[in-house]
């Protein structure tokens with residue numbers, strides 16, 4: 001918003017986070033975000049506070065961008081932050097303020113918030129729902145050049161305000177879709193469910209390829225030339241993770257059950273299962289590669305983040321696989337260019353290496369699970385000199401099998417038994 005020219009206050013309940021942001025630093029890894037943050041602070045358009053009163057007194061439009069993680073021990077979303085932020089903001093809002101929800105929520109949430117604000121907020125306070133579609137690693141680009149903007153509104157005034165907010169993006173031709181509340185809420189979970197389904201579809205094909213002796217990478221390339229299918233999100237491997245796709249499909253199923261549409265989404269259970277099976281299959285493949293026992297074997301796991309260009313380890317397939325193999329008795333060393341601090345916070349007892357060659361030293365098996373460019377650029381001949389035994393499993397199908405084999409490695413990949 002500051003980059004679009006608005007004056008912005010960012011509010012967070014965590015004083016430490018606010019202090020870091022106010023210094024112009026980003027408390028997580030997101031390419032390009034630090035430059036945008038620093039330049040807008042320097043230009044005087046952006047500042048941060050823990051005071052919700054200050055923000056309420058200052059702004060005409062309030063974007064609530066809090067998380068909706070999976071509720072511990074359940075499949076549905078934990079809505080504490082959404083309702084907590086609304087309750088905190090409501091009493092301080094100026095008459096006519098617009099509250100715009102960005103969070104991924106169970107359908108029906110915007111309506112609940114609107115009813116609540118009608119009771120406890122100043123007259124004329126309105127709600128709109130404007131889901132966020134950004135990808136980690138491309139957050140700046142996806143925000144400043146989004147594929148589309150979706151706004152769920154109940155009045156012309158709310159629509160007009162959001163058209164004004166997004167005027168620079170509308171000027172560059174961004175599609176702007178105006179919907180009701182439930183449609184806007186559903187667009188987000190439907191989009192993420194479709195993406196998860198596409199990944200699990202190709203991973204199901206990987207399972208079939210493994211049984212049939214076929215090659216899923218070639219299969220994906222071949223079907224992707226059909227423009228109705230397309231090549232994107234058709235990479236087979238250890239599957240999807242992160243703070244969105246896994247918990248969103250689970251919360252969507254849970255919500256569908258609550259509103260009487262459970263049957264419509266039972267296929268997402270399969271999507272989730274196929275995805276999780278890829279992780280256990282990778283562990284099985286590692287075990288088979290090491291001759292049936294992990295005991296005392298050195299296993300180097302390349303990657304901890306759920307995807308490259310991120311330091312996010314939430315529901316990371318990479319870390320999940322590393323932990324399973326570590327628990328099974330191997331001496332696991334994990335490397336990641338950015339995510340080790342976060343990984344160590346979640347699993348403090350595993351061994352982490354900052355330097356990739358040190359991580360590879362003495363390995364009996366290498367497992368490549370997050371496709372950072374750095375791993376594609378490794379020289380297999382150099383790696384061959386430091387490992388104990390030459391075995392590699394490519395969990396992302398992005399390494400060059402010929403180069404690794406030439407250096408004496410056995411190369412195994414998911415869905416490509418003969419690659």
Ligand code: UDX
Pocket residue numbers: 132133134135136137192195199232233234235236237238239240241242243244245306307308
């Ligand atoms: C996702 C959505 O893409 C985004 O629109 C939404 O706003 C938030 O959720 P993100 O979680 O950042 O974004 O990651 P994404 O790029 O979608 O990747 C999700 C997972 O799928 C990663 O673990 C990735 O490695 C995996 N993936 C992706 C595959 O396994 N195969 C693919 O072909 C593509």
